[in-house]
Amino acid sequence: MAKVIIIGAGGVGSVVAHKCAQLPDVFNEIVLASRTESKCKAIAADLPRPVKTAQIDADDVAATTALLKAEQPDLVINVALPYQDLAIMDACLAAGVDYLDTANYEPPEEAKFEYKWQWAYQDKFTSAGRMALLGSGFDPGVTNVYTAYLKKHYLDEIHYLDIIDCNDGDHGQPFATNFNPEINIREVTANGRYWSNGDWQETGPLEENRSFDFPAGIGPKQIYLMYHEELESITKHLPEIKRARFWMTFSDNYLKHLEVLGNIGMTSIEPVEFEGKEIIPLQFLKALLPDPASLGPLTKGKTCIGCIARGVKDGVEKTYYIYNICDHEECYAEVKSQAISYTTGVPAMIGAKMMLERKWAGAGVWNMEQLDPDPFMEDLNKYGLPWQVVELNEQTGMED
Structure with a gap:
């Protein structure tokens, strides 16, 4: 039994919330948070069971840290904007929470797609004994x-x-x-x-x-x-x-x-x-x-x-x-949701499931190809892909 916070209430966030809600034995408690809480509430109204919603500016590390300390989730599923990855990673470290995203960090002022900023967190997550899983969407993922x-x-x-x-x-x-x-x-x-x-x-x-x-x-x-x-x-x-x-x-x-x-x-x-x-x-x-x-x-x-x-x-x-x-x-x-959001949201849920079930475990920053593919591939067949x-x-x- 585990608790997750999903940050982001766009198309992918909606799919992640739906798929997590379908597995109460894995995702016992769900909090859906976004800058616009009304979007979270609209998604929550369509889910098969109650979930909590919250308003959060993911760029605000202190506020996100406070939310994580108050809710004490086992994992943050980040499906906000890629510009916000580092701020959310900082909040996870400060609050002692594992982290997952679906896309690598991008600086807002430059169209630059590199992992160097997130790979630089390797020692921080290792020292904290926390796991960060990068790119758990479809491509990447x-x-x-x-x-x-x-x-x-x-x-x-x-x-x-x-x-x-x-x-x-x-x-x-x-x-x-x-x-x-x-x-x-x-x-x-x-x-x-x-x-x-x-x-x-x-x-x-x-x-x-x-x-x-x-x-x-x-x-x-x-x-x-x-x-x-x-x-x-x-x-x-x-x-x-x-x-x-x-x-x-x-x-x-x-x-x-x-x-x-x-x-x-x-x-x-x-x-x-x-x-x-x-x-x-x-x-x-x-x-x-x-x-x-x-x-x-x-x-x-x-x-x-x-x-x-x-x-x-x-x-x-x-x-x-x-x-x-x-x-x-x-x-x-x-x-x-259409298939573009679906093909990203389902792997985010499965990646989270792998971490919560400890089928994928280890302190530090990880890319998907570094981990055992078999249980993830099995779940793709079970949960819609x-x-x-x-x-x-x-x-x-x-x-x-």
Whole structure:
């Protein structure tokens, strides 16, 4: 029996709350906290059992520490903004509480996706005897565990890794993002980067692309090379990897809107003066776009996220594809969220479950691929994200 505080009441926070509430034997008590408590109360009203709500500014370390000391949870599940990771980690250390998040820290003033800020907390969490689990979403998160699972059961060494994320959903809106618009657009407009032979190679934003034929009737889609944070941790912890890349699908409509918005400066994070006040164009754009949580009842179609790993087993070269198919409408029917929030929220709940059940335990700061993949993979099948592994014997278009 354990108590958790979930910080964040967006689409992912809602999924995490729903999935935790479904497992009262693991998550005995739940507190849902956010800057806007009314959002927490709206989520709580839809849950199958009572949960407590609280108002908290996660940037305020002292206030967050006070909340944690008052509530005394076993674990904080951080699904707030990535800018707030370090403040919440500081509060967890001050209050003596374990920590979990779904995305690495980003400095607000720069689109920089690195683990260095959080890895720097290694000694602090080790000395405190507390555990911090980083990136327990889908990508990062499940993709890290997929990689570890293939390494444990299918390949002696992984030499080439491609993480491929497809959203084939349609929400019918002229332009919208499936998760926080500010984070999404910062990510998409950043330079691409991939690991190759011991060093990082850089490309222009969405410069490299190709077609990939997805399973489950999704079919061929154009995929674009991006940088994603799991590449940094996976290549650190699996040093035999010669090349690792991350790819994502985007519709032509999305890319055209993004191009126009970029051309007129609306995707910039540099402050501009407007009527005597400084504003960030991207934050203003976020206020104009549909709330991702509102897309749930509108979105139809599927997602497919997985890893293609090529390496050797008993001296023979092998290639495996491990992936999940998720249906937007089925997700909404279960937890009133579309599949993008669902595929992030379910792994956050499972990561928390692993920690609370002590299947994943240890002081310090951990990435997902460092831990035993088997119990996590078992729970993915139990709690809504079933996966499959297929051996690929033909060319996939990812070999170069």
